[in-house]
Amino acid sequence: xxxxxxxxxxxxxLSGSVASANNVKIGILMGFTGPIESLAxxxxxxxxxxxxxxxxxxxxxxxxSVEAIRGDGTCVxxxxxxxAAERLITSDGVAAINGANCSGxxxxxxxxxxxxxxxVMISPSATTPALSTxxxxxxxxxxxxxxxxxxxxxxxxxxxxxxxSVAVTYxxxxxxxxxxxxxxxxxxxxxxxxxASVSHEDGKADYSAEVATLASAGGEVLVVIGYLDQGGKxxxxxxxxxxxxxxxxxxxxxxxxxxxxxxxxxxxxSFGTRPGTDSPGATMLSExxxxxxxxxxxxxxxxxxxxxxxxxxxxxAGSANSAxxxxxxxxxxxxxxxxxxxxxxxxxxxxxxxxxDVDYVGASAVELIGPGESxxxxxxxxxxxxxxxxxxxx
Amino acid sequence: MDFLNAIALFxxxxxxxxxxxxxxxxxxxxxxxxxxxxxxxxxxxHGELMSWGAMLTLFxxxxxxxxxxxxxxxxxxxxxxxxGILGTIAMALATERIVYxxxxxxxxxxxxxxxxxxxxxxxxxxxxxxxIGPGEQVMTDGHRFLIRAVEFKHMTGLDEGxxxxxxxxxxxxxxxxxxxxxxxxxxxxxSGKAMRAFSDNEDLALLSGINPDRIVAIAWILAAILAxxxxxxxxxxxxxxxxxxxxxLLPIFAAAIVGGIGQxxxxxLGGFVIAYSEVLLTYxxxxxxxxxxxxxxxxxxxxxxxxxxxxxxxxxxxxVVVLLxxxxxxxxxxxx
Numbered sequence: 001x002x003x004x005x006x007x008x009x010x011x012x013x014l015s016g017s018v019a020s021a022n023n024v025k026i027g028i029l030m031g032f033t034g035p036i037e038s039l040a041x042x043x044x045x046x047x048x049x050x051x052x053x054x055x056x057x058x059x060x061x062x063x064x065s066v067e068a069i070r071g072d073g074t075c076v077x078x079x080x081x082x083x084a085a086e087r088l089i090t091s092d093g094v095a096a097i098n099g100a101n102c103s104g105x106x107x108x109x110x111x112x113x114x115x116x117x118x119x120v121m122i123s124p125s126a127t128t129p130a131l132s133t134x135x136x137x138x139x140x141x142x143x144x145x146x147x148x149x150x151x152x153x154x155x156x157x158x159x160x161x162x163x164x165s166v167a168v169t170y171x172x173x174x175x176x177x178x179x180x181x182x183x184x185x186x187x188x189x190x191x192x193x194x195x196a197s198v199s200h201e202d203g204k205a206d207y208s209a210e211v212a213t214l215a216s217a218g219g220e221v222l223v224v225i226g227y228l229d230q231g232g233k234x235x236x237x238x239x240x241x242x243x244x245x246x247x248x249x250x251x252x253x254x255x256x257x258x259x260x261x262x263x264x265x266x267x268x269x270s271f272g273t274r275p276g277t278d279s280p281g282a283t284m285l286s287e288x289x290x291x292x293x294x295x296x297x298x299x300x301x302x303x304x305x306x307x308x309x310x311x312x313x314x315x316x317a318g319s320a321n322s323a324x325x326x327x328x329x330x331x332x333x334x335x336x337x338x339x340x341x342x343x344x345x346x347x348x349x350x351x352x353x354x355x356x357d358v359d360y361v362g363a364s365a366v367e368l369i370g371p372g373e374s375x376x377x378x379x380x381x382x383x384x385x386x387x388x389x390x391x392x393x394x
Numbered sequence: 395m396d397f398l399n400a401i402a403l404f405x406x407x408x409x410x411x412x413x414x415x416x417x418x419x420x421x422x423x424x425x426x427x428x429x430x431x432x433x434x435x436x437x438x439x440h441g442e443l444m445s446w447g448a449m450l451t452l453f454x455x456x457x458x459x460x461x462x463x464x465x466x467x468x469x470x471x472x473x474x475x476x477x478g479i480l481g482t483i484a485m486a487l488a489t490e491r492i493v494y495x496x497x498x499x500x501x502x503x504x505x506x507x508x509x510x511x512x513x514x515x516x517x518x519x520x521x522x523x524x525x526i527g528p529g530e531q532v533m534t535d536g537h538r539f540l541i542r543a544v545e546f547k548h549m550t551g552l553d554e555g556x557x558x559x560x561x562x563x564x565x566x567x568x569x570x571x572x573x574x575x576x577x578x579x580x581x582x583x584x585s586g587k588a589m590r591a592f593s594d595n596e597d598l599a600l601l602s603g604i605n606p607d608r609i610v611a612i613a614w615i616l617a618a619i620l621a622x623x624x625x626x627x628x629x630x631x632x633x634x635x636x637x638x639x640x641x642x643l644l645p646i647f648a649a650a651i652v653g654g655i656g657q658x659x660x661x662x663l664g665g666f667v668i669a670y671s672e673v674l675l676t677y678x679x680x681x682x683x684x685x686x687x688x689x690x691x692x693x694x695x696x697x698x699x700x701x702x703x704x705x706x707x708x709x710x711x712x713x714v715v716v717l718l719x720x721x722x723x724x725x726x727x728x729x730x
Binding site: 172196198199200201203204205206208209210212213215216217218229234237241242243244 | 406407408411415530538539542543544546547555557559628629632633634635637638641672673676677678679680681682696697698701702703705
């Protein structure tokens with residue numbers, strides 16, 4: 001492992017200093033600043049791990065090296081994310097983008113930058129249902145499933161736990177509204193009662209008024225569709241303070257260590273869902289990452305897979321040109337072919353170079369469906385003794 | 395029993411939070427009013443001055459915490475507050491010396507002053523972001539609650555919890571002490587009387603030998619003390635976030651104007667009027683009513699007059715209505 005790390009450091013150092021024609025660049029456009037800044041470093045590290053793995057193998061397109069270039073996708077500031085993506089493409093000359101993270105900026109970057117420049121973009125974490133129907137010229141994929149799917153899973157989890165009525169609060173943006181809508185229709189269809197659905201704005205110091213409204217409506221559980229470093233945290237704080245709710249349902253944007261660090265055992269018994277799978281891929285990625293970053297964090301596996309899919313598709317197309325390899329992404333992601341897990345990218349490159357087929361499973365058990373998005377598998381998480389634990393799969 | 399439940403519910407979600415919020419607004423509005431009555435301009439930089447004071451207090455709190463000094467059940471920030479106040483006074487006097495004095499000597503109009511204060515606000519906001527960053531910071535430590543909602547339920551056997559946070563009690567207590575101090579200063583001390591004279595009639599005050607530079611300096615010192623205390627209390631009770639102080643300007647100004655600008659009593663009154671209106675108008679009364687009327691009378695809806703998203707609109711509406719109907723404010727203050 002240490003050896004590998006040293007090699008990759010040397011590789012990065014060299015590729016930085018020696019500009020060669022045999023160098024493919026991949027943009028890593030993640031929300032390094034903004035509401036998910038505590039998650040972004042691990043997500044980016046996941047994406048970069050696949051890139052250094054392929055680069056080290058020296059087998060991409062007959063010996064190209066690969067370089068990751070970071071850009072700040074900010075999560076909420078569409079103008080800043082668009083500018084960062086524009087810079088990645090025009091000034092750094094990236095061949096494809098792994099990103100962005102949040103749904104709103106991903107839509108903006110896709111429409112304003114990726115499509116006009118004809119660059120393939122694979123998001124590891126944009127989950128709004130709206131992106132399923134976006135007019136993308138076949139350039140956009142995501143290794144995260146649409147929220148329409150997560151909404152159904154959330155309703156299922158509540159059903160399994162026998163919870164009949166909930167109050168819902170969602171962050172007032174594309175992600176929050178989209179997930180809240182899909183959850184509410186799935187939960188109502190399953191016979192659950194939604195006592196109130198209240199939006200909240202991020203970035204306020206106090207959420208007691210929103211919580212007062214939700215408390216008045218009642219419900220066994222408060223479903224908090226928001227961000228763990230932002231309004232979502234404020235809502236939980238205010239609910240605990242005035243005793244309005246003590247059990248919360250937390251979808252993907254709310255699951256992270258900073259939440260349990262802040263509340264600890266106070267939110268014991270709260271539960272949630274996040275994309276993930278117990279296919280061997282996740283463990284293999286954790287082993288591969290070692291102690292350099294937290295590979296089991298949200299969307300880290302998806303980011304690794306997004307980078308891997310880009311590079312394998314390039315190999316399959318025999319070209320690093322987006323127009324050529326965009327049609328190969330689904331081919332390498334799905335059956336038939338040899339199953340490929342994290343750490344086996346060199347093997348995959350070799351099989352493809354030899355004319356064989358691969359079925360990339362990766363860290364998150366990727367299976368691309370419909371308009372190029374992951375079919376999705378979810379973990380059910382529960383807070384036990386002040387820590388998130390995986391309790392089931394869906 | 396149901397009646398008691400309704401009372402507990404109302405206290406928990408309306409009365410206590412609104413009272414603490416009102417006290418924070420009142421202290422902020424007092425600062426606006428002090429500057430307005432002496433310097434005759436609306437100081438838009440007051441929100442950032444609050445933020446500045448809270449930031450300095452927070453830095454010192456961190457230092458004290460790392461040195462292992464705590465205030466027992468009370469938040470450590472209270473120990474750091476006096477030094478925070480000194481730092482904020484230095485900041486206020488520096489802006490007076492560097493920026494406002496120039497315009498004062500020019501006898502600039504109050505509109506010019508107000509625009510200048512907007513500039514000061516932006517500079518100060520930038521400085522604060524440089525020093526502490528834009529993120530949320532937790533200020534409070536010590537015991538978080540005086541009464542926990544769950545404990546209250548066990549104690550009384552009621553279905554509704556009623557929580558009182560330590561910071562809410564501290565807010566109200568400190569606000570009362572501060573107001574007492576301000577009134578004692580304005581009505582009992584020589585400098586306070588000179589300030590009131592200066593505010594009533596500048597020319598007569600100058601004729602009787604009152605030094606205007608000294609009065610202005612005292613006004614800034616008072617404003618800085620009030621700003622630091624209100625900023626710190628807001629940060630303790632809610633959380634410290636540099637961005638929210640610009641949003642706080644609207645309710646604070648509304649409070650000062652509704653009460654009667656230039657009138658200290660009016661600022662306090664205005665603070666509570668705004669706070670109670672914001673909370674009462676955006677509260678959903680369904681559960682409250684459910685305790686008081688027979689079950690089948692309870693309507694389907696939430697009985698909420700305004701969505702909580704419109705909280706800030708409430709102070710805006712009150713401001714407009716007051717300016718239309720009674721522009722001098724509740725206690726006859728100076729016309730803006």
